[in-house]
Amino acid sequence: MAATASQQADRSSAERNSAVSEMPDELRADVRMLGESLGRVIAEDGGPDLLSDVERLRKAVIAARRREVSVDEVAAMVAAWPIERSVQIARAFTCYFHLVNLAEEHYRIRILRSRDTGDSSVPDSLAQAVAELKHDLGDEELNRLIADLEYRPVLTAHPTEARRRAVATAIQRVSAQLAEYNAPDRGAQERQEAQRRLLEEIDLLWRTAQLRHTKLDPLDEVRTAMSAFDETLFRTVPRVYRALDAALAGGSGTREPRARAFIRYGSWIGGDRDGNPNVTARVTREAVLIQADHVLTALENATTRIGRALTVAAAYGPPGEELSGLLAQAADDHPELASELATRAPGEPHRQWLLFVAARIAATRRRDLDLAYRSPDELLRDLRACQASLVAGGAARQAYGELQHLIWQVETFGFHLAELEVRQHSQVHATALEELRAGKTSERTEEVLATIRMIAWIQERFGPRACHRYVVSFTRSSEDIAAVYELAEHALGSRAPVLDVVPLFESGEDLANSADVLTGMLALPAVQRRLAEGGRRLEVMLGYSDSAKELGPAAATLKLYDAQAELAAWALANDVRLTLFHGRGGALGRGGGPANRAVLAQAPGSVAGRFKVTEQGEVIFARYGHPAIALRHIEQVTNAVLLASTPSVEARTGDAAARYRLLAERVASASERAYRSLTEAPGFPEWFGLVSPLEEIGSLRLGSRPARRGLGAPKSLDDLRAIPWVFAWAQTRVNLPGWYGLGSGLLAATRSPGEPVTSPSTDPAASTSGTTGPSDPGATEADGRADRPEIGPGIEELRRAYREWPLFASLLDNAEMSLAKTDRQIAARYLALGGRQDFADQVLAEYDLTRELVLAVTGHTRLLESRRVLSRAVQLRDPYVDALSHLQLRALSSLRAPDDLPDDERERLDTLLLLTVNGVAAGLQNTG
Incomplete structure (x- = not known):
């Protein structure tokens, strides 16, 4: 029997009250304190009347969910306000969501730390996976699996991060002050000062413009992504390896590690030119140089820090023969620098050596060729020489401590930070070849050739690893793969760069035909050559966004699963080590959701210890915005990759798939x-x-890529990119x-x-x-x-x-x-x-x-x-999202009315609408 409207309203109210009562005390205290602080700032700036209007709307939407007032009454209240007042109220609710998100992040971090026992009792941890695998597989099979383990997250610039960089930075400053405010053992004066600074930063967040005034260009997107590396990734990666090493053998830090560097970051930012005319060969070059500057700076700083601290006296840890020879060679080649370091660190050869290495890294960044390293391998050789010397001198803890972290960082990031991947549409290549064969070339074809020449330049500067993957979107046949190799010959002839051309299958039909396309690829001489050179490794990308937009979520999920199963069987039959590259988005309509559960749901044989996936938009900062959360995310995914690669899990998954x-x-x-x-x-x-x-989402200037293909209103879904499709539906609360x-x-x-x-x-x-x-x-x-x-x-x-x-x-x-x-x-x-x-x-x-x-x-x-935690978050947020939705509806209905609006009123309504789009995105979080 269906419930009556009154019963449903009672249940809605009861569920929300339950969610409030279930909120942990620490989280409730932070939310209340941040909300009160924001209210104080709003009243100081806009007066008590503004705060009163914000409170009226807040109470009204809660009452509407309890059926104490109608939504028509709420809409009438919103319609009565001047547009300027509605804009201020939209700003207030948007800032509130930023603060609530922050409070929840801090609570999550506290929980992660409190539950971290460092052993196999932590669910989804590396320790738990290793303990289970030791029991199921034994040491020999486990070691083989660890040796083949690969995790490749690829950062992309798809525009789903609605916040301005300035807003994100302001939120980070609030976060730092919240941590200070909640720090234990604070005296009264320290706590008062922390609260004053917190109010100061919240005031700055309130006064920071929420909307971008200029459109992002691709290099802005590169620099934005670099913040995740600078703040989190560089420091987190060695902690992951340390956790795996401790799980494998214990005693980590006193012996040669059993864990190897298995994470390799990739990036499409500055390389993805499919549908984005703003990404040119020059942009790709600058993107790589920006990445290199960041990673070399990080390596220089880390080496200097470790070197300065490595005050091992020669009497208590004598240098080994190899290191002594290297120091002597450095004195011959660079006498002034070596003399300076010997004066700064007398009798401390290991310290002298690492400071010399740091100077060489700095020279690499400056392009001082007399002192610079030519490759990361040269740097690794020098670091391992220091490590071996420390071991021989009895200082094993110094050898396998922070110095090992530095070695892992070099192995992971090299001098390029992330492997830049180029992507272009198959039709662009086909058109370019037609023009070249006809003896004429357009500007777009010249740009295709320039891109390939730029890949060659990057490889010459940083090595093939820095940029060698070329993704072909809408791959329909092996001819689309052959086209890239033919274009490379047109661009550079025998000097063509190393290329691994990756087919991207997106539509339902293309997914069904994917194995046949790969069979055709095997016949291509260029592919045969790369298979022979690379240990018969081959990569295939599966597109989640466009398949879901075409088929719907259920049919696309099954179609993708079938493609994975067929490709895994094809790889086994053709002796190919296949890596499936999952083009997932952040939203559920684009393959989003918990990453570790998605890995465990893959078809048997399709993981095989290797997992590659896109990390898009707001997901990058949600997963990599804080070291504790980043560590947990990487551990969870790696745990799933290991477990999904075992015969027992594959058998269970395969049996269930066959049964149903x-x-x-x-x-x-x-x-x-x-x-x-x-x-x-x-x-x-x-x-x-x-x-x-x-239409208005395009005005948010979320990214450098156009929101749709072609001009004008979309006439079919093919005209619309998957990201705005999902983003816009989230705004309507339909999802x-x-x-x-x-x-x-x-x-x-x-x-x-x-x-x-x-x-x-x-x-x-x-x-x-x-x-x-x-x-x-x-x-x-x-x-x-x-x-x-x-x-x-x-x-x-x-x-x-x-x-x-x-x-x-x-x-x-x-x-x-x-x-x-x-x-x-x-x-x-x-x-x-x-x-x-x-x-x-x-x-x-x-x-x-x-x-x-x-x-x-x-x-x-x-x-x-x-899912109590998620349910609680949704129940608590819903009324406040309602407030922004009512404000958005007020703007949208006016803009959609048939009557012409004065230009100034239309501009003000556009501002209101875009502010609410930002706010709803902050409230719902995984919107794109």
């Missing part, structure tokens, strides 16, 4: 039909542009790409094969208006759909599949998260803006169906019931 194969096909087929019935309907793209801030069609798929799977199924999403006439409904986003719709679909006996098999098949569980859990972030009542107000009630009804009916079936399969009584 037909069931999954029924879900995928019906879900795709439902999804296409909406997205391919005439008028749908235009309607989507009206009900969402799609459609994360769940649409799944309900129809699950419903079909509950029925007997061949039994006709009519779901509301494929038969809009079967649904009612759906424009009213409870404010609880997780409530069953008594007043939204009177005729509930009949769930067949197949529900039990779906429940077993959820319990036993990680892929199916991941699909439903991610959809559940997306549904929980959907608000039906707010969503209906957005959908009404398009003037197509049939589309609105179809979307809302599928939401009702999907929510009902997801709960039925998972056995939950409410969304996110088994």
Whole structure:
């Protein structure tokens, strides 16, 4: 029996009250203190009336969720304010979300530290994985797996980070002061000063403009990503290796480590030119130089720090023969520098040597060729000579302590920091070859050739490892791969750079044909040569974003799984060491979600100790913004990569996939039909542009890449890139790409094969208006759909599949998260803006169906019931996101009205709209 609207409102209120009561004391205290501090700053700047209006809206949206006031009353309140007042209120709620996010991050860090026992009792840790693998595999197989282990995160510049860099920096300063404020053992005066500084930084955050005034260029994006390296990655990577080494053998720091450097960072920032005319050969060159400057600076500083501290006297740790020879050679080649160092560190040969090494790293950064290193291998040779000398002199702890961290850092980052990858569309290559064969070249073709020449320059300067992968998007055949090698010959002839051309399969058809394309690749002489040179290694990229946009989340998930399984079998049959490169986004509609669970859900044989994945937009800073969180994330993913590569996990996954194969096909087929019935309907793209801030998102200047292909409003989904597609749906509180069609798929799977199924999403006439409904986003719709679909006996098999098949569980859990972030009542107000009630009804009916079936399969009584922390966060945030949504709706409805607006009013409404887009993104977090 469906609940009444009153019962649903009571449950929504009860769940929120429960979420508040369950909030840990430390977190509650931080949220309250930061909120009160922001309120004080707002009142100081805008007066008590501004703070009063902010509080009125805050209380009103909470009351609306309890059904104490109607959403129409809230909308009327918002409409009564002048636009300038609405802008100030939008700023207030956006700043509040930044502070709440910060409080939650600090709480998470405290929890991670409190739970870190350093042993196998920590779930998803390296210690836990190693302990399990020792038991299941034995030492010999474990050592083989560790030797082959690879984790390759690739940073991309896809524009889903809505915050300005200045805002992010201001938040970091608030974070530092919050840590000072909460530090234990503070005296009263110290605490008062910490609170004063905290207020000062919150005041600065409030006064910092939320919107960018100029569009980012690709080099801005490179510099933004460098902050993650400077603040976190460089220091975190050796801690990961140390944790693995301790798990493997214990006693880490007194012996030669068993853990090897298995992480290799990559980057598309400054290399991805697919659809981005702003990325040129010059930009690619500058991107590599920026990366090199950052990593060489970091290596110089680390070497200087370690060298200054290494005051091992020759009497207590004599230099070895090799190191003595190197010091003598340095004195011959660079007498002034060697004399200076001997004077600074008399009788301390190891200290002298490391300071000399630091000077050489500095010379490498300055391009002082007399002193510079020619390659990272030369630097590693010198560091290992110092390490061996310390060991021979009895100073093993000095050899395998901080010096080992430095060696790991050089092995991981080299002199280039991240392996820059180039990406271009297959059609661009085809056109370029047509022009070259015809004896004419356009500017775009000249740029293609310049890019290849730039790759050769990078390799000459930094070595092939710095830039050798060339990703071809929309690969349809082996001819698309051959085209790149042919273009390289046109560009440089016999001096062509080392290239590993990586096919990217994105559409459903291309994923299905991927193995055939690889078979064709094997016949190419250039590919055969690279396989022979590289130990028969081959890389293939799978696109999650475009496949999900084309097929819907359920069908795309199965199609990607099938492609992984087929490619793994192909690699085994052809003696190829295959690495699958997963092009995942941050949002659930683009392959997002918990990374470790995604790894464990991969097809058997497709991981094999190697995992490569894109890290995009706001995900970079969410995962790498703080060392403790970065360490936990890398450990979790590595744990999953190790476990997913074992025969027992592969067998369980494979057995479950085979057992539920037909069931999954029924879900995928019906879900795709439902999804296409909406997205391919005439008028749908235009309607989507009206009900969402799609057009305005391009004005946010989120990144250097255009938001869509071509000019004007999108006429089909092919015109629209996956990122703004997902981002815009998140703003409407619908989150459609994360769940649409799944309900129809699950419903079909509950029925007997061949039994006709009519779901509301494929038969809009079967649904009612759906424009009213409870404010609880997780409530069953008594007043939204009177005729509930009949769930067949197949529900039990779906429940077993959820319990036993990680892929199916991941699909439903991610959809559940997306549904929980959907608000039906707010969503209906957005959908009404398009003037197509049939589309609105179809979307809302599928939401009702999907929510009902997801709960039925998972056995939950409410969304996110088994994920208390996430559920609490969503419940607490929802009313404040509602406030921003009402402000956004006010702006959007005015901008979509048929009446012409004066230019100054349109500009003010645009400002309000864009501010709310920033705020909603901060509130919902994984929006793109």
